[in-house]
Amino acid sequence: MAEGDLVVVWIDPRRVYLVKLERGKRLDTDKGSLLHEDIIGKEYGESLAIQRGKAHLLYPTLDYIYEGLHRPSQVLYPKDIGYMIYVSGIKPGSTVVEAGTGSGFLTISLANFVGNEGRVVTYDVREDMQNRARKNARLLGLEDRVTFKLGDVRQGIEEKDVDAVFLDMPDPWLVVQHAWSSLRPSGTLEVFIPTTNQLERVFLTMIQNNFVDVKAVEIIMREFQVKENATRPRTIGVTHTGYIVSGRKSIKGS
Amino acid sequence: MAEGDLVVVWIDPRRVYLVKLERGKRLDTDKGSLLHEDIIGKEYGESLAIQRGKAHLLYPTLDYIYEGLHRPSQVLYPKDIGYMIYVSGIKPGSTVVEAGTGSGFLTISLANFVGNEGRVVTYDVREDMQNRARKNARLLGLEDRVTFKLGDVRQGIEEKDVDAVFLDMPDPWLVVQHAWSSLRPSGTLEVFIPTTNQLERVFLTMIQNNFVDVKAVEIIMREFQVKENATRPRTIGVTHTGYIVSGRKSIKGS
Amino acid sequence: MAEGDLVVVWIDPRRVYLVKLERGKRLDTDKGSLLHEDIIGKEYGESLAIQRGKAHLLYPTLDYIYEGLHRPSQVLYPKDIGYMIYVSGIKPGSTVVEAGTGSGFLTISLANFVGNEGRVVTYDVREDMQNRARKNARLLGLEDRVTFKLGDVRQGIEEKDVDAVFLDMPDPWLVVQHAWSSLRPSGTLEVFIPTTNQLERVFLTMIQNNFVDVKAVEIIMREFQVKENATRPRTIGVTHTGYIVSGRKSIKGS
Amino acid sequence: MAEGDLVVVWIDPRRVYLVKLERGKRLDTDKGSLLHEDIIGKEYGESLAIQRGKAHLLYPTLDYIYEGLHRPSQVLYPKDIGYMIYVSGIKPGSTVVEAGTGSGFLTISLANFVGNEGRVVTYDVREDMQNRARKNARLLGLEDRVTFKLGDVRQGIEEKDVDAVFLDMPDPWLVVQHAWSSLRPSGTLEVFIPTTNQLERVFLTMIQNNFVDVKAVEIIMREFQVKENATRPRTIGVTHTGYIVSGRKSIKGS
Structure with missing residues (x-):
């Protein structure tokens, strides 16, 4: 993923975020935060540990959008x-x-x-x-x-x-x-x-x-x-x- | 439509026929018959009168198939x-x-x-x-x-x-x-x-x-x-x- | 059960019969036959063997009716x-x-x-x-x-x-x-x-x-x-x- | 209705109250209040004007309960x-x-x-x-x-x-x-x-x-x-x- 790409950050069924990647920005959730910079360079499908759980970086299919x-x-x-x-x-x-x-x-x-x-x-x-x-x-x-x-x-x-x-x-x-x-x-x-x-x-x-x-x-x-x-x-x-x-x-x- | 083409002959919701056009063949239904030759040369979407009703010649979308x-x-x-x-x-x-x-x-x-x-x-x-x-x-x-x-x-x-x-x-x-x-x-x-x-x-x-x-x-x-x-x-x-x-x-x- | 009583003869979900008991009458089904006389004197809830199965004699609740x-x-x-x-x-x-x-x-x-x-x-x-x-x-x-x-x-x-x-x-x-x-x-x-x-x-x-x-x-x-x-x-x-x-x-x- | 009786106070589908009538008590809702004393002596089925609407005094059938x-x-x-x-x-x-x-x-x-x-x-x-x-x-x-x-x-x-x-x-x-x-x-x-x-x-x-x-x-x-x-x-x-x-x-x- 590169800057400007779209990604679905899926933590659990109630925590689904559609994010456009921009250096310097951050996604804040009650389960933890993610710097966009930490996502850039990753592959769709990878998961990252956050403070209280796991963030799955999914390719944005239509229903996620x-x-x-x-x-x-x-x-x-x-x-x-x-x-x-x-x-x-x-x-x-x-x-x-x-x-x-x-x-x-x-x-x-x-x-x-x-x-x-x-x-x-x-x-x-x-x-x-x-x-x-x-x-x-x-x-x-x-x-x-x-x-x-x-x-x-x-x-x-x-x-x-x-x-x-x-x-x-x-x-x-x-x-x-x-x-x-x-x-x-x-x-x-x-x-x-x-x-x-x-x-x-x-x-x-x-x-x-x-x-x-x-x-x-x-x-x-x-x-x-x-x-x-x-x-x-x-x-x-x-x-x-x-x-x-x-x-x-x-x-x-x- | 030309010989070899596929057509859905739709007469009513209970009379739907998927037909591959071949010269010399005929579609027989209880509402009337249709020679494939009479369909060849027609355009998808046209309708033809048959003995007891009307036959609509539809392009075969997936649900008709x-x-x-x-x-x-x-x-x-x-x-x-x-x-x-x-x-x-x-x-x-x-x-x-x-x-x-x-x-x-x-x-x-x-x-x-x-x-x-x-x-x-x-x-x-x-x-x-x-x-x-x-x-x-x-x-x-x-x-x-x-x-x-x-x-x-x-x-x-x-x-x-x-x-x-x-x-x-x-x-x-x-x-x-x-x-x-x-x-x-x-x-x-x-x-x-x-x-x-x-x-x-x-x-x-x-x-x-x-x-x-x-x-x-x-x-x-x-x-x-x-x-x-x-x-x-x-x-x-x-x-x-x-x-x-x-x-x-x-x-x-x- | 006495003559004149109503009984549901249940053989299987497709074979359910509402019967008024009369001496001399017979219930015919493709699973076998039953003389009303054989039912008279029985208790609701009893079952009787028939030629190809079992007939359950049920009290007629509303949905059976x-x-x-x-x-x-x-x-x-x-x-x-x-x-x-x-x-x-x-x-x-x-x-x-x-x-x-x-x-x-x-x-x-x-x-x-x-x-x-x-x-x-x-x-x-x-x-x-x-x-x-x-x-x-x-x-x-x-x-x-x-x-x-x-x-x-x-x-x-x-x-x-x-x-x-x-x-x-x-x-x-x-x-x-x-x-x-x-x-x-x-x-x-x-x-x-x-x-x-x-x-x-x-x-x-x-x-x-x-x-x-x-x-x-x-x-x-x-x-x-x-x-x-x-x-x-x-x-x-x-x-x-x-x-x-x-x-x-x-x-x-x- | 007498003291001790049960009544359903129905104002609208979201405001349904099951009330046991007691002198000196009051039902408070965001649509207005009702003194139990004003209900006592009324008949089931009657309605009373309240501040912002109407209170219908219904007999408590099972689904209301x-x-x-x-x-x-x-x-x-x-x-x-x-x-x-x-x-x-x-x-x-x-x-x-x-x-x-x-x-x-x-x-x-x-x-x-x-x-x-x-x-x-x-x-x-x-x-x-x-x-x-x-x-x-x-x-x-x-x-x-x-x-x-x-x-x-x-x-x-x-x-x-x-x-x-x-x-x-x-x-x-x-x-x-x-x-x-x-x-x-x-x-x-x-x-x-x-x-x-x-x-x-x-x-x-x-x-x-x-x-x-x-x-x-x-x-x-x-x-x-x-x-x-x-x-x-x-x-x-x-x-x-x-x-x-x-x-x-x-x-x-x-």
């Missing part, structure tokens, strides 16, 4: 993003449109999977959110794959022939027709919404607008607490994030 | 694979080891996401399974990214410095140490197992073998039946597939 | 009824109003718990359903506790000062005000409905009509398949029955 | 107790054995449903827990139906021919044989345990000890947050309490 990023309005969880990306059909080289940008967590995830030759175009009406998301993308070295657009997808989507559209916004039904126009035939629309009312409305709007194989699901994740001879699901946790509606653009045969 | 493939012993579902791939940290260019190959559904999914410059090495002790999986990979044009190895990972994994190891086998605890040796520091082990006993055993074995941030989860998917003013989860469905245990390789600091 | 009754339109499951009865606050001696009667499964359950000094009044607009439910109640010796009324609760509920009202019908919001009038102050309304739309509508109607502590829940039951060292939830099962909305009548202070 | 009781080691929730009582087959007049007593919440629930002519015998090895539970039962006027026994059910159960046995203890498999001896033929054993290891062990022990129709389930409750056009499950909540194993005593035919 999730733990490490401040996420004021975050509702999309790894369980949801993993499913959406999987069923969206995207792959290295894909072009994807996303709205709204929000904290940029989905943006970063999409950028990771479309690779160097892929492209993510992300719309948001709030400039502050976009700046924040751009900063996060830069931190991860994914900025080049992302186009940040200040604008309202309810007014239309400029890109054409895209492979997938991802929507995480309060009124996605207002964008369904624009998404259809933007997608290549057979392309995928993925929508994330927290309430059953939104679920119904966007689902029916998709059916009416020539999407086929429209599916609505909820992904529930249960975490386990594992001890020898005493294994059980955790007692308290996240009980709901949102629903996912997916569908594919169909056009009339020629 | 899942619906279309015969899968005798399939337990891994899109909900599980999407999550595992997401938290594994893989991306275009990654090198991944998998065991056992099984029907090749996970193999294909991994190959999709590691891209042209990535590599999937998949082990299985059964030659018939590997042949079947190789055929599936070829069908999807992903064969070049996959190395099929006839062998038992419980005896060791030949590859070194890999980014992630995926295990879907009855006794994964016998492979935890081999996976650790095979992974690069900070690399990820993803294990899928159906019972709570296996969950506990592989989790504890990982803790004992220098994996950190070991997490055990269950991903539950609920499907919804959406009608105007009558939206609800489906009545009958899949209630369990398996558990996922993830962890990352940690090494002693130099 | 559930398994044994033909239930064409049954959606209420023991998991739901158990919860509703528990939070309803009923006990031996309570007076309860129910609508609609349906197959009478909830009727019988309520009659079981209010005891000899309690009373269940059940409304239905369909005479055939009521006859069927009456027959079921008689079979269980609970008929004396139940008043069957042919009528539409949307037009009003005649009973006053009742302890609880249970609604299992498509448009319960039309009965919320009548239920309020029928209940004693502090009494409980329990509503069962399958869709999220009904959930929202009845919940809000209750809030508007002076019910307090209004709660909406879903009770999900997961069944386990237990084997030594191979314990796991079942693969396929019921994924949704309905939602339960509960609330209590509040009146202005004097 | 649950909210109101201090419950240091409580893991059994209404969703679990409702189901266990329902499938146990108990009714007014039943005799039930329970161990351990714990906070007495299950004891009180059982006493409620067996009625005046029923009986609950509850064992615990800790005298302090029993005293606390006895106090709770007295508070609810249910003390006469309950026999508190200081003792260890792993050494045996004195009562014979009981209708049901309920176990909520760490090692219930040590009591399975004693429960069998204590139950009448066809009687029910209900066991509550938090881990999958305990689930497996007690299930298999029951199968080996002549219990039939042994079933293991988990009851999951999801709470909903209902607003007009914005209905959804709650975000954070209880994700696990425990598993329930049920079975019925079978004896050899005479």
Whole structure:
């Protein structure tokens, strides 16, 4: 690791820190402190003794970034993003449109999977959110794959022939027709919404607008607490994030 | 679409067909028939009228392949694979080891996401399974990214410095140490197992073998039946597939 | 057991029979046959050898009756009824109003718990359903506790000062005000409905009509398949029955 | 309501108070205060204006008691107790054995449903827990139906021919044989345990000890947050309490 690199310092499940290495800086935790200088030169995967424990220096995969990023309005969880990306059909080289940008967590995830030759175009009406998301993308070295657009997808989507559209916004039904126009035939629309009312409305709007194989699901994740001879699901946790509606653009045969 | 191409013929949620186009062949369903010749020359995304309905010609994304493939012993579902791939940290260019190959559904999914410059090495002790999986990979044009190895990972994994190891086998605890040796520091082990006993055993074995941030989860998917003013989860469905245990390789600091 | 008694013949989880003992009759199953005469004189809890297995003669508790009754339109499951009865606050001696009667499964359950000094009044607009439910109640010796009324609760509920009202019908919001009038102050309304739309509508109607502590829940039951060292939830099962909305009548202070 | 009566003061879902009325006492909350004297003479179900809201005076049903009781080691929730009582087959007049007593919440629930002519015998090895539970039962006027026994059910159960046995203890498999001896033929054993290891062990022990129709389930409750056009499950909540194993005593035919 060199100065400027990103590292996840993992001490235990409750102490996970996303750190950008800068000489002269220090990470302080209640289990002990670490000088960034002591991390520079180490390899990802190594561990260092600290005052009251051990600090593991991990390469920042997406879910760690999730733990490490401040996420004021975050509702999309790894369980949801993993499913959406999987069923969206995207792959290295894909072009994807996303709205709204929000904290940029989905943006970063999409950028990771479309690779160097892929492209993510992300719309948001709030400039502050976009700046924040751009900063996060830069931190991860994914900025080049992302186009940040200040604008309202309810007014239309400029890109054409895209492979997938991802929507995480309060009124996605207002964008369904624009998404259809933007997608290549057979392309995928993925929508994330927290309430059953939104679920119904966007689902029916998709059916009416020539999407086929429209599916609505909820992904529930249960975490386990594992001890020898005493294994059980955790007692308290996240009980709901949102629903996912997916569908594919169909056009009339020629 | 040209001869030899793969297409998903989607009529309704219960009638989904994965078809390899060959002149002179015909797809017969209880809603009507389609000559492959009538599909050749069409674009993905188009729909064709059939006797009692409409056939939508969709590009075969991974979950459609899942619906279309015969899968005798399939337990891994899109909900599980999407999550595992997401938290594994893989991306275009990654090198991944998998065991056992099984029907090749996970193999294909991994190959999709590691891209042209990535590599999937998949082990299985059964030659018939590997042949079947190789055929599936070829069908999807992903064969070049996959190395099929006839062998038992419980005896060791030949590859070194890999980014992630995926295990879907009855006794994964016998492979935890081999996976650790095979992974690069900070690399990820993803294990899928159906019972709570296996969950506990592989989790504890990982803790004992220098994996950190070991997490055990269950991903539950609920499907919804959406009608105007009558939206609800489906009545009958899949209630369990398996558990996922993830962890990352940690090494002693130099 | 004597002639006329009810017994559950339990052979295995898939072979459960609710039988009314009559001399000269025979129970035929693919595991073997049993003459009612061979059961008469036995004690509940005894088992008898049959051709290919063992028949256990169990006392008919409510959930066995559930398994044994033909239930064409049954959606209420023991998991739901158990919860509703528990939070309803009923006990031996309570007076309860129910609508609609349906197959009478909830009727019988309520009659079981209010005891000899309690009373269940059940409304239905369909005479055939009521006859069927009456027959079921008689079979269980609970008929004396139940008043069957042919009528539409949307037009009003005649009973006053009742302890609880249970609604299992498509448009319960039309009965919320009548239920309020029928209940004693502090009494409980329990509503069962399958869709999220009904959930929202009845919940809000209750809030508007002076019910307090209004709660909406879903009770999900997961069944386990237990084997030594191979314990796991079942693969396929019921994924949704309905939602339960509960609330209590509040009146202005004097 | 008279002095000495129990009342639930419900202000909103987060402000629920179980109060025993005593002249001269006062209930203080951050929404305002209430003199017990102002409640005495009122009817259950009435509401009183307080400084910043409304106090609803509700009759204490079991789930409210649950909210109101201090419950240091409580893991059994209404969703679990409702189901266990329902499938146990108990009714007014039943005799039930329970161990351990714990906070007495299950004891009180059982006493409620067996009625005046029923009986609950509850064992615990800790005298302090029993005293606390006895106090709770007295508070609810249910003390006469309950026999508190200081003792260890792993050494045996004195009562014979009981209708049901309920176990909520760490090692219930040590009591399975004693429960069998204590139950009448066809009687029910209900066991509550938090881990999958305990689930497996007690299930298999029951199968080996002549219990039939042994079933293991988990009851999951999801709470909903209902607003007009914005209905959804709650975000954070209880994700696990425990598993329930049920079975019925079978004896050899005479």
